[in-house]
Amino acid sequence: MLSDVTTAALSPTPRARFCVKCRTYLLVSCFMSEDGTDDPTLCNRHEPEKQGLRYCRGCDDFIALDLFPKSKNMGFACKKHVSAHGGGRKAKLKMMADVNKKRQILAWKQCYNDRKLFKQARVDIRQQEIEDEVMKVDANPIQGCYAAVPIDCTAIINSQNIAVVNREERKILIKFFQENNIAKYHETVRQIVKRQKKST
Numbered sequence: 001m002l003s004d005v006t007t008a009a010l011s012p013t014p015r016a017r018f019c020v021k022c023r024t025y026l027l028v029s030c031f032m033s034e035d036g037t038d039d040p041t042l043c044n045r046h047e048p049e050k051q052g053l054r055y056c057r058g059c060d061d062f063i064a065l066d067l068f069p070k071s072k073n074m075g076f077a078c079k080k081h082v083s084a085h086g087g088g089r090k091a092k093l094k095m096m097a098d099v100n101k102k103r104q105i106l107a108w109k110q111c112y113n114d115r116k117l118f119k120q121a122r123v124d125i126r127q128q129e130i131e132d133e134v135m136k137v138d139a140n141p142i143q144g145c146y147a148a149v150p151i152d153c154t155a156i157i158n159s160q161n162i163a164v165v166n167r168e169e170r171k172i173l174i175k176f177f178q179e180n181n182i183a184k185y186h187e188t189v190r191q192i193v194k195r196q197k198k199s200t
């Protein structure tokens with residue numbers, strides 16, 4: 001049986017540590033400060049803060065503090081990179097608080113997700129274009145009530161190839177497509193569009 005001293009000698013030294021500010025693992029050498037002190041929780045990226053600099057994840061460099069958004073809890077993303085590397089959640093929550101904007105975002109997201117069901121590489125339509133089509137069908141739409149689908153399911157959805165349907169109609173159309181009943185899909189979606197034009 002190995003002694004404690006032998007076991008300690010055989011144990012590999014840790015190669016990485018977790019930095020509580022970067023929220024990631026970095027090499028142990030990154031935790032050694034310029035003055036030779038070893039901080040077990042903060043890597044040496046945060047030392048320049050004393051000189052009026054701060055690390056930005058997007059820039060991957062130290063930049064001046066005044067380039068960061070003014071907030072109580074300053075993150076590690078400058079104004080240029082705040083939406084991609086931090087702070088974007090607050091902006092998104094604020095946007096989603098607007099009922100109309102939230103409806104537009106969710107409608108486009110549904111359309112984007114449905115592209116996989118329709119085996120399309122992309123969608124070629126903007127949020128506002130979907131919203132315009134929804135408004136033609138219903139001037140006071142309920143959130144999540146309508147979805148955008150392609151009229152021709154073999155082509156990418158765009159401003160000329162779009163039909164607005166309700167949730168039940170969407171399920172039926174997707175089922176036809178998944179069953180490879182393309183003719184039935186096209187017939188059904190044209191009937192929906194024709195009915196909508198009569199009612200407006």
